[in-house]
Amino acid sequence: MKGILTLIPTPIDEESPLEQVAFQKLEEAAKNPSENIFIIEDLKPGRRRWLKFGLTRDLVEDFVLFNEHTREEVLPNILSSLKAGKNAFIMSDGGLPAFCDPGVELVRACHEEGIKVTSTPFSNSISLALALSGIDHSKFTFGGFLPIKAPEREEELSSILKRRETIILMDTPYRMKKLLNEVRELNTGRKAFLAMDLNCPSEELHYGNLEGILKKVSEFKREFILILGA
The missing domain is CATH 3.40.1010.10 (Tetrapyrrole methylase, N-terminal domain)
Structure with a gap:
């Protein structure tokens, strides 16, 4: 082991x-x-x-x-x-x-x-997620919480993902799967890191591409931070 x-x-x-x-x-x-x-x-x-x-x-x-x-x-x-x-x-x-x-x-x-x-x-969960991500974050953008409704949500996400630096995204637990799929569908090719339930017994960390990460997660309604490499 x-x-x-x-x-x-x-x-x-x-x-x-x-x-x-x-x-x-x-x-x-x-x-x-x-x-x-x-x-x-x-x-x-x-x-x-x-x-x-x-x-x-x-x-x-x-x-x-x-x-x-x-x-x-x-x-x-x-x-x-x-x-x-x-x-x-x-x-x-x-x-x-x-x-x-x-x-x-x-x-x-x-x-x-x-x-x-x-x-x-x-x-500080954001700093901790960056440290645990293994993704270069010498420059990063805190995208935070996207608008709830379309088309503002899609427009803001597309705008944020145009930035060539590490990006931090968050949302409510019940929108985690939705956000992961939204980013995946834009096919950015960015390395991704998903931190769930940081510093809790149920902590779960996943690194790789979003397609693979989505397959590994069994419970989506959790506190999370998503980090996308430049």
């Missing part, structure tokens, strides 16, 4: 404590270092934050460094370990990993290899 990549959001302020669920997951994983990988962005701040959070000093020499300078070298090894059943936890220097930082490449690679990606609690 493949392992899981977990994003660990950390406080921007180094003096603030780590969110409790994140702390518990890291503390538990640290008890079995041979079965888990701990990934940080930069050595000094990563180690400093780890210790400030009250986590064991025993692992600070074993952290895997993943940034713009090391990603090509370490990515294959991380993926191999995940495929072999190890779990991985990634932290940035502060904030949400894989949100506008090199971690997005690791997330994308995991999606492409069929490796599950998730996150400990984070308060």
Whole structure:
């Protein structure tokens, strides 16, 4: 069975404590270092934050460094370990990993290899969906909620999809299937990511093309965010 990549959001302020669920997951994983990988962005701040959070000093020499300078070298090894059943936890220097930082490449690679990606609690669902998407979001448009009625709905969707940047769309749970089909019918060829019930026990994430995603979803009336690549 493949392992899981977990994003660990950390406080921007180094003096603030780590969110409790994140702390518990890291503390538990640290008890079995041979079965888990701990990934940080930069050595000094990563180690400093780890210790400030009250986590064991025993692992600070074993952290895997993943940034713009090391990603090509370490990515294959991380993926191999995940495929072999190890779990991985990634932290940035502060904030949400894989949100506008090199971690997005690791997330994308995991999606492409069929490796599950998730996150400990984070308060902003849009930022979290972008981080979990693995889709480049250096530039993005928040399309938000489309008009309910035609033809305004079709016109606005067509206009938004003309933008050559990542797009974020939302709607009420009972219109999720309708929105997915509307985007699919426009045949944009964009890579898609569907996040449902983020940070809930029923969380479900799908990455790929909309045709394939529609086939994988069995329950459509759920809170969701749809992200479309540029």
